[in-house]
C-alpha cells in the first residue's frame with residue numbers, strides 16, 4: 001500500500017509499468033552511470049534503476065518517505081538517500097563524504113511539478129552561468145505543457161522564453177506522453193517524459209548576460225511585436241533595420257525567433273552599441 005500522497009510536496013505515485021520502462025529506456029543506462037534522482041517517493045523508479053548502474057543518490061524531502069525508503073532500499077550498497085529540499089541542498093559538498101556517489105553523470109526523475117522551473121535551473125544553470133560540470137543526460141517526467149515548451153520549435157504556440165533558455169543549454173527531446181491516470185492520485189494535468197542532453201548552442205552569445213536581458217524584455221508582453229517590447233533598449237527604427245538585415249520579419253514576435261536568431265540579434269545589437 002502506498003502512503004497517502006501529500007499535496008504540499010506535489011506527490012503523485014506513478015504506477016504504470018509501461019511508463020517506468022520508457023523512462024528507464026530513455027536513460028540509456030550504463031553500468032558505469034552514477035545517477036541522481038530527485039523525489040524518489042516510494043522508490044518505484046529507484047528500484048528499477050539501482051540494479052543497472054554503479055550508484056544512485058536520491059534526494060527526498062518527505063521524512064516519512066525517507067523512513068520507508070531506508071526500510072526498502074537501505075541495505076543496497078549502491079544507494080544513497082539524502083533527506084532534504086533538493087533546491088537548497090549543496091550536492092557537491094555533501095557528496096564529498098561519499099566518494100562512490102560523487103559527480104553523478106545522469107539525472108533520472110519523476111519530479112515534483114510545483115518546482116519544475118527551479119529544478120531545471122539547478123540542473124542546467126542559466127544562459128550566463130551554465131551548470132558545470134554538465135550532466136551527460138537528464139530524463140524527467142514533467143507536466144505535458146512544460147515538456148511541449150521545452151521541445152517546441154520557434155513560431156509554434158508553445159515556444160516561449162523557457163524554450164529559448166533551456167534550448168540554449170541543452171538539446172531537448174520529447175520521449176512520450178504520460179496520461180494522468182498513470183498516477184495515483186492522478187494529477188490535474190497530463191504529463192510527458194523528456195530527455196535533455198546538456199550542450200551549449202553551437203554559437204553561444206558574446207555577452208550572455210545581455211542575451212538574458214534581451215529575452216526578459218522581448219518576451220515580457222507576449223502579444224506585442226518584438227520591436228515594441230524592446231523599445232526601452234533599442235530605437236524602433238534601428239531594430240527594424242537590424243531585423244531586416246538578419247532576414248527576420250520586422251513584425252515578428254519574440255516567439256518567432258529561433259535560439260540562433262536570438263544569439264545573433266544579441267551579438268549584433270552589442271556590436272552596434274560598441275561602434276557608436
Ligand code: SAH
Nearest residue numbers: 009012013014039040041061085086110112
Ligand atoms: N518518483 C516518485 C514520486 C514522484 S512525486 C514516483 O514516481 O512515484 C514527487 C516526489 O518529490 C515526492 O516523493 C515528494 O515528496 C518529492 N519532493 C517534493 N518536493 C521536493 C523537494 N523540494 N526536494 C526533494 N524532493 C521533493
